[in-house]
Amino acid sequence: MKNLGLFCLLLACIGLESCNTKPKDVEVQALDETPTSVQCYKALYEKDTLDLKINTLKSGKITGELVMKVLDRAEKVGKIAGEFRGDTLFVDYSFISGTDKATYKNPMALLKRGNELILGNGKIETYLGTSSFVKGQPIDFDNVKYKFTAVDCVGK
Template sequence: MKSLFSLFLLAIAIAACKGPKEDSPLDAAFSPSEEHVEKINTACFLYFGEKDTVRLKTLIDGTTVTGTLDYAFFEKDKNSGTIEGEIRGDMLIAEYTFLSEGVTSKRQVVFKNTAEGWKEGYGEMKSVGDIPVQANIDSLDYSHPMVLSPSPCD
């Protein structure tokens, strides 16, 4: 009787140790790969004016946003860098770390999702720990014509 019980336990142990479970096709369809998730959560926006260009690429995870932001204004130094911030309602508020003329700098950027597209807000700046930030986010000016519209990501 004891050996029969031992054989039963051995059979259960072998059945439980089949190795890692392979995903069924249904599981795979509802568990997208990292690349697929990144494509879903990645969005690109572009302003292409007569002589100016602004490119914004965002990767959104919940309310957290990371990405890249590049400015190319006519007869001005190009700025190219990264953003880290958050979505608050219809606004993207981020710290922009950028390289211009070989110097790395930081400043706050605020974009508002308007009926026309994403528009950067401009207003009075103040310094917080050597980083320029908007003095009053609620009173920013979005009346300029520079609108970042959805664009294919490169």
């Protein structure tokens, strides 16, 4: 019985150690990877301004920065990370809004048409604290506010 208890304890320790495989190191490595290309975009709608910087990594992943200045709302400053699926860029936008310093994360879909990126509108659901687009529901790229046009990257 004593040996069985030691065996179970040893097995539990091995199991806990194997859970510590550090998958975040791979993610951090991808974020530190030097981009193969950098593109900047700007979207203007009435008095709103959105500035987007996209880094394309060797792996095909996309990282970047997005600043949203929307009239009568707190400025949102954050990072994007995702990938292209066909002609649509799907990213998670992690940002800080206003003075509360809380970090938020929302999904975004941007359709590439020529030199333009169109920010789509879609139904979003939250499950276990993670927001994502509702599967089976279309994302509208026609009735939108924000269409990003390519601009020169200045000071970024």
